[in-house]
Amino acid sequence: xxxxxxxxxxxxxxxxxxxxxxxxxxxxxxxxxxxxxxxxxxxxxxxxxxxxxxxxxxxxxxxxxxxxxxxxxxxxxxxxxxxxxxxxxxxxxxxxxxxxxxxxxxxxxxxxxxxxxxxxxxxxxxxxxxxxxxxxxxxxxxxxxxxxxxxxxxxxxxxxxxxxxxxxx
Amino acid sequence: xxxxxxxxxxxxxxxxxxxxxxxxxxxxxxxxxxxxxxxxxxxxxxxxxxxxxxxxxxxxxxxxxxxxxxxxxxxxxxxxxxxxxxxxxxxxxxxxxxxxxxxxxxxxxxxxxxxxxxxxxxxxxxxxxxxxxxxxxxxx
Numbered sequence: 001x002x003x004x005x006x007x008x009x010x011x012x013x014x015x016x017x018x019x020x021x022x023x024x025x026x027x028x029x030x031x032x033x034x035x036x037x038x039x040x041x042x043x044x045x046x047x048x049x050x051x052x053x054x055x056x057x058x059x060x061x062x063x064x065x066x067x068x069x070x071x072x073x074x075x076x077x078x079x080x081x082x083x084x085x086x087x088x089x090x091x092x093x094x095x096x097x098x099x100x101x102x103x104x105x106x107x108x109x110x111x112x113x114x115x116x117x118x119x120x121x122x123x124x125x126x127x128x129x130x131x132x133x134x135x136x137x138x139x140x141x142x143x144x145x146x147x148x149x150x151x152x153x154x155x156x157x158x159x160x161x162x163x164x165x166x167x168x169x
Numbered sequence: 170x171x172x173x174x175x176x177x178x179x180x181x182x183x184x185x186x187x188x189x190x191x192x193x194x195x196x197x198x199x200x201x202x203x204x205x206x207x208x209x210x211x212x213x214x215x216x217x218x219x220x221x222x223x224x225x226x227x228x229x230x231x232x233x234x235x236x237x238x239x240x241x242x243x244x245x246x247x248x249x250x251x252x253x254x255x256x257x258x259x260x261x262x263x264x265x266x267x268x269x270x271x272x273x274x275x276x277x278x279x280x281x282x283x284x285x286x287x288x289x290x291x292x293x294x295x296x297x298x299x300x301x302x303x304x305x306x307x308x309x
Contacts, residue, residue: 007240007303007304008240010240010241011240011241011243011244011304012244013241014238014241015242015244015245016241017238017241018225018228018229018238018242019225019245022221022228025228026220026221026223026224027220027221030220033197035197035198037201037220038216039220040213040217058208058265060265061264123268127199127202130202148265148267149267149268
């Protein structure tokens with residue numbers, strides 16, 4: 001029992017030291033690397049999905065399902081055309097980043113700006129999906145939502161998909 | 170009391186922490202996206218967290234592996250695991266299906282919230298054992 005108090009004190013001091021060193025180390029390394037993140041920025045614009053404070057762009061799977069079966073939203077697939085060809089949410093349009101300019105008018109011309117839109121891509125970050133959502137919002141579409149990790153969760157829940165069998169070899 | 174279990178415990182936990190931080194340090198922007206997806210932190214803290222957290226994990230891992238500053242490292246490891254576990258369970262409870270981002274920042278893996286939570290519980294048990302051994306055990 002004798003040095004229990006000391007042990008706690010030492011532990012807390014060490015913990016503070018560790019926090020300090022980690023912060024220092026991380027800031028120095030971040031400052032040195034070319035792809036540094038702006039530490040004090042409001043997230044990066046890429047991740048800032050909230051248009052108004054508190055208004056979140058994410059849509060839960062249940063909500064997305066409701067939209068889907070009510071046909072109350074257009075689904076947009078932000079993945080590459082190859083991924084889209086191999087399989088996508090049934091009825092979704094492909095609007096990949098790489099040929100946004102040519103595809104944009106083709107896909108979006110018949111979609112009124114107030115129509116609900118659900119954007120998805122695949123994988124844990126889903127950056128292309130959120131990028132597309134932010135882009136559409138900036139463009140004037142008002143009801144844009146992101147289904148995070150959409151392609152995976154859609155398949156896991158056995159919801160309607162379309163596959164192009166000819167591409168699976 | 171520094172039992173063999175204590176030694177192996179801190180070694181394993183330390184290596185896991187180092188391993189977990191590796192990809193996050195390589196791809197801070199991707200990791201920031203993951204932190205964002207958790208929808209827990211205010212926007213202003215996301216980039217700092219994404220930059221800071223992996224280095225803290227590495228430092229904690231190194232200290233655990235080499236047996237330095239063990240009391241401090243064990244306090245923080247427990248705290249960190251508790252935060253990770255709470256964040257995972259919080260998002261599982263509110264039905265937000267996101268990737269754990271615990272060990273990788275990669276793209277196409279599917280998420281298994283339950284597995285991630287179980288894994289975290291396992292690590293937590295190990296960390297709590299170390300904590301108990303240092304701070305609470307009569308023989309310490």
